[in-house]
Amino acid sequence: MTDASSLFRPTTAPKLENITIFASGAGSNASRIIDYFSNSQHARVSLVVCNKPGAGVISIAEKAGVPVLIIEKERFLKGDGYLPEIREAGTSLVVLAGFLWKVPQTLINAYPRRIINIHPALLPKFGGRGMYGQYVHESVLNAGEMESGITIHFVDEHYDNGDIIFQTACPVLDTDSPESLANRIHQLEHLHYPLVIDDLLKEQL
Numbered sequence: 350m351t352d353a354s355s356l357f358r359p360t361t362a363p364k365l366e367n368i369t370i371f372a373s374g375a376g377s378n379a380s381r382i383i384d385y386f387s388n389s390q391h392a393r394v395s396l397v398v399c400n401k402p403g404a405g406v407i408s409i410a411e412k413a414g415v416p417v418l419i420i421e422k423e424r425f426l427k428g429d430g431y432l433p434e435i436r437e438a439g440t441s442l443v444v445l446a447g448f449l450w451k452v453p454q455t456l457i458n459a460y461p462r463r464i465i466n467i468h469p470a471l472l473p474k475f476g477g478r479g480m481y482g483q484y485v486h487e488s489v490l491n492a493g494e495m496e497s498g499i500t501i502h503f504v505d506e507h508y509d510n511g512d513i514i515f516q517t518a519c520p521v522l523d524t525d526s527p528e529s530l531a532n533r534i535h536q537l538e539h540l541h542y543p544l545v546i547d548d549l550l551k552e553q554l
């Protein structure tokens with residue numbers, strides 16, 4: 350006799366989560382995230398959004414076969430935020446990795462606690478408008494900090510302000526230049542960002 354429960358076992362494949370990365374710089378974090386999820390059964394990077402034609406991240410995405418959407422300021426900030434294209438990519442999580450424009454309210458409303466950012470310092474210190482790239486590391490060194498680190502946080506309507514998801518620290522050495530500190534921070538970012546994204550997606554499955 351057939352066990353009735355076996356007849357009704359679901360046969361559909363597990364849902365594949367689509368990650369959209371917003372990046373406009375060299376793209377080293379985007380590269381790590383794309384690589385990490387190319388081996389995943391449950392998530393992949395389905396779109397890279399970039400506001401800088403010629404940015405390094407564009408060729409990284411293209412080599413990996415990830416579509417790239419180049420965006421313009423007026424429509425992004427004052428129009429529909431490119432929400433139709435982002436939805437079209439099946440996006441369930443938006444990951445900022447070196448993206449400097451403020452995220453418009455349209456996108457924040459469409460993806461509540463589904464947009465995250467990485468910041469190369471220990472927020473709430475050394476964050477806010479104008480605090481990006483070398484400016485962050487120069488400020489950390491000028492302030493005589495003994496440690497710096499990375500912060501991964503949800504994005505809200507203010508710069509570097511949403512709830513913190515993850516932080517980890519590294520030492521600041523007497524001999525550090527902004528470049529050497531940036532390299533140490535980048536290593537932390539590359540190690541942790543894909544793992545934190547993966548954990549977030551698994552929690553929300």
Ligand code: GRF
Binds near residue numbers: 376
């Ligand atoms: C990273 O340091 C990140 O913290 C900041 O922008 C930088 C992007 O670097 N938000 P990359 O383009 O991923 O190399």
